[in-house]
Amino acid sequence: MEKRWVFKHVPQAQNIESLSQAININASLAALLIQRGINTFEEARDFFRPSLENLHDPYLMKDMDKAVSRLCEAMDNEEKILVYGDYDVDGTTSVTLVYGFLSNYYENLEFYIPDRYKEGYGISKTGIDWAHENGFSLIISLDCGIKSLNEIAYASELGIDFIICDHHKPGDTLPAACAVLDPKRADCNYPYKELSGCGVGFKLLQALCIDLGLEDELLFSFLDLLAVSIASDIVPITGENRILTYQGLKVLNESPRPGMKALMDISGVSKELTINNIVFGLGPRINAAGRIAHAKHAVHLLIAKDQDEADLLAEKDK
Numbered sequence: 001m002e003k004r005w006v007f008k009h010v011p012q013a014q015n016i017e018s019l020s021q022a023i024n025i026n027a028s029l030a031a032l033l034i035q036r037g038i039n040t041f042e043e044a045r046d047f048f049r050p051s052l053e054n055l056h057d058p059y060l061m062k063d064m065d066k067a068v069s070r071l072c073e074a075m076d077n078e079e080k081i082l083v084y085g086d087y088d089v090d091g092t093t094s095v096t097l098v099y100g101f102l103s104n105y106y107e108n109l110e111f112y113i114p115d116r117y118k119e120g121y122g123i124s125k126t127g128i129d130w131a132h133e134n135g136f137s138l139i140i141s142l143d144c145g146i147k148s149l150n151e152i153a154y155a156s157e158l159g160i161d162f163i164i165c166d167h168h169k170p171g172d173t174l175p176a177a178c179a180v181l182d183p184k185r186a187d188c189n190y191p192y193k194e195l196s197g198c199g200v201g202f203k204l205l206q207a208l209c210i211d212l213g214l215e216d217e218l219l220f221s222f223l224d225l226l227a228v229s230i231a232s233d234i235v236p237i238t239g240e241n242r243i244l245t246y247q248g249l250k251v252l253n254e255s256p257r258p259g260m261k262a263l264m265d266i267s268g269v270s271k272e273l274t275i276n277n278i279v280f281g282l283g284p285r286i287n288a289a290g291r292i293a294h295a296k297h298a299v300h301l302l303i304a305k306d307q308d309e310a311d312l313l314a315e316k317d318k
């Protein structure tokens, strides 16, 4: 493969001098940082110490207010809520995050992952019919939905509302859902555009926590799923994704959930887990469930609370 080298400009001497003094590093390192857009003490601090305090306000995302108020209405009225995700790693980690978090506060909740071979990618008519037959009136779609205009219109005829959490580029028309969360919407002013599908689901939960006055701590214990989604979906590890990945790796290394621990053991990760271990070890194993059998097994593995159960489920996915 032919490589095309893109050379970065050498920064101005006075900028190198001022950054190297501000953070007490040598000129070569300061030049490398400036070439990566880090010019000040504050920017360097945020780069070296990625902090959850620097996450963006979730309410900057278009439709977030509508999404939270529909979700709260559903919970107040004890409606049946379906968490619907795609069958790849981003989809199954998103479903584990949203289903796993909400189930701590709300019981009338189930999840659904379409069958890769029978239903294909995205929202399926089969899935909507299943939701209708089982009395669901709200579907939260994760990592899919932005292009499912017909399916979402069909659901609406059956009295089922949608909250879409997607990160794919929308077409010319948006689906007629109650709320369409997607930073790539042309009219969305959210400052960071490269979130994974799981990242958009995380923003919805972050907004819900603010609205209901819930502590962030429980939500942050789910950050391992964000790190796995970001690494496996190959979205850039910049900005907010870098904070989520850094903190997610910490959760994976310090207090992994049983399902992740089981996958780490099977992948032979003995030392500190890195992004490479996720991309080549954990991610493919989570993906395998959807290819060999059904991706719902990956969610069962990731939500397992008991280590013996998780070890057994992971053996199956081997």
Ligand SMILES: [Mn+2]
Pocket: 090, 091, 143, 167, 196, 197, 233
């Ligand atoms: Mn995705």
